Amino acid sequence: MLIIGIAGGTGCGKTTVVKQIVDELPENEVVVISQDSYYNDLSHLTKEERSKVNFDHPNSIDFDLLMHHLNELRAGRSINIPVYSFVEETRLPESIPTAPKKVVIVEGILVLSNPALRKLFDIKIYVHADSDERLIRRLQRDIRERGHDLEKALYRYQTAVKPMHNQFIEPSKEFADIIIPNNHYNTVAVDMVRTIINDKLI
Numbered sequence: 001m002l003i004i005g006i007a008g009g010t011g012c013g014k015t016t017v018v019k020q021i022v023d024e025l026p027e028n029e030v031v032v033i034s035q036d037s038y039y040n041d042l043s044h045l046t047k048e049e050r051s052k053v054n055f056d057h058p059n060s061i062d063f064d065l066l067m068h069h070l071n072e073l074r075a076g077r078s079i080n081i082p083v084y085s086f087v088e089e090t091r092l093p094e095s096i097p098t099a100p101k102k103v104v105i106v107e108g109i110l111v112l113s114n115p116a117l118r119k120l121f122d123i124k125i126y127v128h129a130d131s132d133e134r135l136i137r138r139l140q141r142d143i144r145e146r147g148h149d150l151e152k153a154l155y156r157y158q159t160a161v162k163p164m165h166n167q168f169i170e171p172s173k174e175f176a177d178i179i180i181p182n183n184h185y186n187t188v189a190v191d192m193v194r195t196i197i198n199d200k201l202i
């Protein structure tokens with residue numbers, strides 16, 4: 001099994017890059033796991049209390065469960081991936097049964113910031129886009145898909161997203177084996193990663 005970790009600041013294009021990589025690979029060979037699925041279960045808090053949580057701090061993620069799941073997959077056992085709702089800001093009761101595959105891709109802002117998780121990755125990738133580019137993409141997405149208004153999205157960016165990026169995410173770039181520049185769509189880099197994966201699948 002090949003486990004690939006893909007990190008990078010919010011809006012850098014991780015999900016898009018992963019989709020581009022996976023689209024051309026055999027479906028039955030690859031599983032994608034998002035760090036977002038492992039946000040702590042906050043169902044014991046009210047919606048207002050949840051809205052005050054710093055979702056960009058490593059403590060907001062259940063890394064123990066994520067690492068347990070990766071170890072289970074490596075051991076050939078299936079896992080149940082939690083389902084997270086950005087609108088409700090907590091885990092939903094359901095989960096997604098997921099079988100082990102030859103390639104596992106784990107993507108999320110903080111996946112290279114956790115030393116124990118990092119050790120589980122065979123290849124570590126950091127997707128880079130400039131902060132102004134990321135902010136524009138993030139605002140568009142938060143308003144369109146995550147139920148935020150402009151004021152809330154900007155407040156969160158200034159109070160949590162930007163400081164946590166500077167403290168935890170940007171410094172994790174030094175652990176990457178590959179850095180993908182993604183201010184513009186980068187088909188060359190995507191092709192290179194796909195080639196590495198295909199070599200492994202042979």
Ligand SMILES: Nc1ncnc2c1ncn2[C@@H]1O[C@H](COP(=O)(O)OP(=O)(O)O)[C@@H](O)[C@H]1O
Pocket residue numbers: 008009010011012013014015016017137138141182183184185186
């Ligand atoms: N290279 C790019 N150029 C322009 N827009 C992009 C690019 N990559 C991603 N996007 C757009 O930016 C937004 C955030 O991308 P996404 O892949 O969800 O980022 P992330 O998963 O890192 O938060 C999406 O609307 C996506 O379509």
Ligand SMILES: Nc1ccn([C@@H]2O[C@H](COP(=O)(O)O)[C@@H](O)[C@H]2O)c(=O)n1
Pocket residue numbers: 009010011014015036039055056085086089090108109146161
């Ligand atoms: N309830 C939540 C939980 C997280 N976020 C933001 O999601 C970002 C990480 O996801 P990406 O797809 O952008 O990598 C992170 O920056 C959190 O602020 C949220 O908005 N609401």
